[in-house]
Amino acid sequence: MSDLLCGRGETRVENIGEPAAATVADLFEASRESLFRYAVSLCKTIDRADDLVQEAFLRALRHASTLDRMNPYQRDAWLKRTLRNRFFDEERKRRRTSAAVLEMIRQARRPSGTAEITELNDILDRVPERFRVVLERRYRLGMNSREIGEELGIPAATVRSLLHQAILWLRGEMTRSVR
Numbered sequence: 001m002s003d004l005l006c007g008r009g010e011t012r013v014e015n016i017g018e019p020a021a022a023t024v025a026d027l028f029e030a031s032r033e034s035l036f037r038y039a040v041s042l043c044k045t046i047d048r049a050d051d052l053v054q055e056a057f058l059r060a061l062r063h064a065s066t067l068d069r070m071n072p073y074q075r076d077a078w079l080k081r082t083l084r085n086r087f088f089d090e091e092r093k094r095r096r097t098s099a100a101v102l103e104m105i106r107q108a109r110r111p112s113g114t115a116e117i118t119e120l121n122d123i124l125d126r127v128p129e130r131f132r133v134v135l136e137r138r139y140r141l142g143m144n145s146r147e148i149g150e151e152l153g154i155p156a157a158t159v160r161s162l163l164h165q166a167i168l169w170l171r172g173e174m175t176r177s178v179r
Contacts, residue, residue: 027067028060034076035056035079038084039083042087055083056079059086060082096143127169130162131165133152134163135163145160
């Protein structure tokens with residue numbers, strides 16, 4: 001009996017063989033405190049820990065059918081893994097944003113009179129748009145192919161292919177400019 005709706009509109013999480021089926025709300029009540037402590041140990045702030053716990057349970061609602069097939073220990077592990085993964089996703093995003101801001105500050109402070117920098121900037125300005133988008137996200141923002149693909153709505157394999165083509169294009173342009 002997976003994804004049954006309770007009378008209050010809650011999603012039921014049930015595991016065959018267990019005497020009582022637990023709703024996601026029951027799972028929330030049973031696991032909230034331990035998840036919160038785990039979240040605080042990761043992020044060190046109460047507000048952020050609250051957000052992480054809420055997001056873990058929102059995902060639990062979306063994946064009730066998966067939780068349905070798990071025993072209580074597996075559910076707890078799933079919730080903690082989901083919370084941890086969300087924490088690391090946010091950390092990567094925060095670092096990318098910080099790195100992008102620092103790069104902009106460095107660019108503004110650099111003297112821009114040398115011929116090599118001007119030539120390199122000219123080459124980068126000529127990069128076709130389909131390549132420039134993935135190059136900037138990968139090498140300036142530090143995103144991986146999955147993240148770029150999600151943002152652009154294309155498969156990660158396509159992103160990797162575009163990166164490869166972009167690098168080949170850049171090599172060709174740099175070779176031509178050296179001659």
